[in-house]
Amino acid sequence: xxxxxxxxxxxxxxxxxxxxxxxxxxxxxxxxxxxxxxxxxxxxxxxxxxxxxxxxxxxxxxxxxxxxxxxxxxxxxxxxxxxxxxxxxxxxxxxxxxxxxxxxxxxxxxxxxxxxxxxxxxxxxxxxxxxxxxxxxxxxxxxxxxxxxxxxxxxxxxxxxxxxxxxxxxxxxxxxxxxxxxxxxxxxxxxxxxxxxxxxxxxxxxxxxxxxxxxxxxxxxxxxxxxxxxxxxxxxxxxxxxxxxxxxxxxxxxxxxxxxxxxxxxxxxxxxxxxxxxxxxxxxxxxxxxxxxxxxxxxxxxxxxxxxxxxxxx
Numbered sequence: 001x002x003x004x005x006x007x008x009x010x011x012x013x014x015x016x017x018x019x020x021x022x023x024x025x026x027x028x029x030x031x032x033x034x035x036x037x038x039x040x041x042x043x044x045x046x047x048x049x050x051x052x053x054x055x056x057x058x059x060x061x062x063x064x065x066x067x068x069x070x071x072x073x074x075x076x077x078x079x080x081x082x083x084x085x086x087x088x089x090x091x092x093x094x095x096x097x098x099x100x101x102x103x104x105x106x107x108x109x110x111x112x113x114x115x116x117x118x119x120x121x122x123x124x125x126x127x128x129x130x131x132x133x134x135x136x137x138x139x140x141x142x143x144x145x146x147x148x149x150x151x152x153x154x155x156x157x158x159x160x161x162x163x164x165x166x167x168x169x170x171x172x173x174x175x176x177x178x179x180x181x182x183x184x185x186x187x188x189x190x191x192x193x194x195x196x197x198x199x200x201x202x203x204x205x206x207x208x209x210x211x212x213x214x215x216x217x218x219x220x221x222x223x224x225x226x227x228x229x230x231x232x233x234x235x236x237x238x239x240x241x242x243x244x245x246x247x248x249x250x251x252x253x254x255x256x257x258x259x260x261x262x263x264x265x266x267x268x269x270x271x272x273x274x275x276x277x278x279x280x281x282x283x284x285x286x287x288x289x290x291x292x293x294x295x296x297x298x299x300x301x302x303x304x305x306x307x308x309x310x311x312x313x314x
Contacts, residue, residue: 003164004234006055012233017064019048021074025064027082029089033266033296034123035187035221043089043121045082047075050105052098054129056153057165058196060232061097069104076113083117091123095151100126101136108136115143125189127151130169130177138184149187151224152177157214158207161198175218182219189222190215194255195247196228197238205251209258216264223259226270227252227277249277249287256291257300268295280308 019025026046031039051065079094094114098105106114118124124144128137130152141148154174156162162169174190181188192211195204208225215223227247230236238244252269259267274288283306290301 004057004166006166009055009057009166009234012237013062014233016062019064019066021048021066021070022077022081024048024078024082027086029087031296032091032268033298034091035266037298039296040091040122041087041089042091042093042125043083043086044093044095045079047078047094047096047106049075049096049098050102052129053102053104054099054166054168056155056167057234058155058193058228058232060229063232065097069107072107072109073113075106075110076117079114079117090121091125092118092121093125093151094118095127098127099129099132100150101128101132101134101140103136111140111143115140115145119144119146121146123147123149123187125149125151127153129153130173133177133180137181137186141184141186147187149189149222150181151189151191154190154211154215154220155193156196156207157211158199161196161207164198165196178218178220187222188220189224190220192223192225194225194227194251195245197235197244201245201247201251204247205254208255212255212259212262212267216262220265222266222268224268224270225252225255225259227274229273229276246277249274249279249284253287253291253303256294260294260298260300266298271295280306282306283308 024045025048029041029043032042034040049065050069051062096105100106124146128150155165155167157171178188192208194208212223229246230239235244256269269291271288271292283304286304290304294301
């Protein structure tokens with residue numbers, strides 16, 4: 001089994017974007033259905049941060065990262081900058097294109113200042129690698145004095161594909177992280193890939209559905225399904241070799257419907273850059289709107305009908 005190395009992944013990359021350590025590289029507010037069934041606003045801050053040390057095959061988050069750790073005070077300043085320009089929200093995501101509890105990412109010295117800025121939100125959501133979940137999570141939980149949720153990348157439960165994604169994680173690592181977090185009253189959401197490299201369309205659907213069941217079996221409360229896209233260099237090479245192709249919109253619809261039918265927790269599909277998919281100009285926007293409404297309602301809506309070739313092929 002071929003494993004693509006860090007150096008091979010790095011060699012195919014385009015240049016990073018220029019980012020400012022004192023400003024988040026993006027921020028937005030959007031509605032999300034809560035665990036209580038309410039539609040509430042979530043502020044998402046994409047914090048400028050040091051690049052993640054894990055070179056995941058499919059990742060493109062490194063494009064807006066730094067090569068060095070941010071200066072002390074930079075992350076609180078980024079939060080101040082974004083919140084001053086955003087509408088009110090009940091929940092906040094502090095996503096740093098890496099791992100919140102990596103000591104070389106968010107400086108621990110800034111944690112009290114960060115906590116002071118976010119503790120009035122009902123939920124604080126951060127992203128982290130399963131292997132970096134330990135006592136630091138508990139310390140930060142206690143500092144914020146509100147609900148903490150950690151987003152973990154499960155990616156796929158296909159063990160061979162997971163290894164080839166270069167995530168440096170096993171299913172046991174994921175299971176241990178979820179058990180630790182939930183035992184300590186920290187909620188978990190997980191990211192699950194739809195059709196990563198080395199999977200056909202049907203395999204992508206099958207393993208994404210199995211991954212949803214797996215996550216809920218282990219106590220995850222929310223699953224976010226991400227259709228895998230190109231754009232990071234190595235994915236284009238894999239596409240040329242016939243080892244990767246993005247999933248269809250139909251596949252995304254199928255997986256969301258499966259997840260919602262489980263009735264075991266919230267299931268969302270990621271609609272970011274969905275316009276990059278090969279969509280019919282007539283039904284594409286309608287199907288995107290359907291998925292967006294299903295994300296919010298957690299109820300399956302009737303399919304959009306269209307006589308386009310995309311729907312006929314699906």
